Amino acid sequence: MSEKKKTTIVLFSGDYDKAMAAYIIANGAAAYDHEVIIFHTFWGLNALRKDEPLTLNKGFLEKMFAKMMPKGADKMGLSNMNFAGMGPKMIKHVMKKHNAMTLPQLIEMAQEQEVKLIACTMTMDLLGLQQAELLDGIEYAGVAAYLADAENGNVNLFI
Amino acid sequence: MNAHKVLDAQGLACPMPIVKTKKAMNELQTGQVLEIHATDKGAKADLAAWSKSGGHEWLQSTEENGVFKFWIKKG
Numbered sequence: 001m002s003e004k005k006k007t008t009i010v011l012f013s014g015d016y017d018k019a020m021a022a023y024i025i026a027n028g029a030a031a032y033d034h035e036v037i038i039f040h041t042f043w044g045l046n047a048l049r050k051d052e053p054l055t056l057n058k059g060f061l062e063k064m065f066a067k068m069m070p071k072g073a074d075k076m077g078l079s080n081m082n083f084a085g086m087g088p089k090m091i092k093h094v095m096k097k098h099n100a101m102t103l104p105q106l107i108e109m110a111q112e113q114e115v116k117l118i119a120c121t122m123t124m125d126l127l128g129l130q131q132a133e134l135l136d137g138i139e140y141a142g143v144a145a146y147l148a149d150a151e152n153g154n155v156n157l158f159i
Numbered sequence: 160m161n162a163h164k165v166l167d168a169q170g171l172a173c174p175m176p177i178v179k180t181k182k183a184m185n186e187l188q189t190g191q192v193l194e195i196h197a198t199d200k201g202a203k204a205d206l207a208a209w210s211k212s213g214g215h216e217w218l219q220s221t222e223e224n225g226v227f228k229f230w231i232k233k234g
């Protein structure tokens with residue numbers, strides 16, 4: 001069998017719509033039998049946060065960051081027409097009508113399709129995020145690991 | 160046309176028809192035919208491209224009352 005093609009995506013944005021685009025492409029590429037890697041950095045890390053209360057040992061700034069950032073994929077805002085939180089409510093309503101998958105469902109589907117989800121450890125430190133508050137079954141790495149995948153990639157995206 | 164398996168992807172939006180088709184195709188043997196029913200208007204272009212890339216044979220497609228039917232032979 002010929003070597004698998006590879007799709008690598010950097011998810012930098014923490015917007016619901018942009019993350020949705022990234023995860024739709026990732027799921028499509030997995031259906032194309034590509035090896036798929038999503039490298040989450042900066043605001044994109046919020047897509048991996050668990051939506052459950054956790055008591056973690058954090059400093060003041062880290063606590064502030066944790067409070068101000070969306071706690072998980074479902075809490076993210078839109079990059080356009082967010083209208084202080086009304087936008088996501090409206091788009092979720094429309095998505096339901098059109099039977100489109102929600103972002104949490106797309107992430108679950110990606111994990112089911114063995115898409116490799118990676119969290120950037122350097123930006124985790126900057127934003128004060130700890131492994132315990134991110135989804136199970138993801139990997140932790142830095143720029144070199146991403147580049148090792150990307151240099152052999154057939155599709156590379158920065159979202 | 161005789162199919163070995165029928166996949167009902169009606170009402171599903173992108174990327175689900177392609178994800179489901181891939182899963183269904185995995186269960187077939189080479190040379191067997193998969194029949195897919197879908198309502199997503201992008202499904203035809205998506206599945207035709209997917210078949211070509213995966214080495215499958217695009218046999219036929221029909222449309223009736225907004226329901227697309229496709230037949231793909233596993234390559």
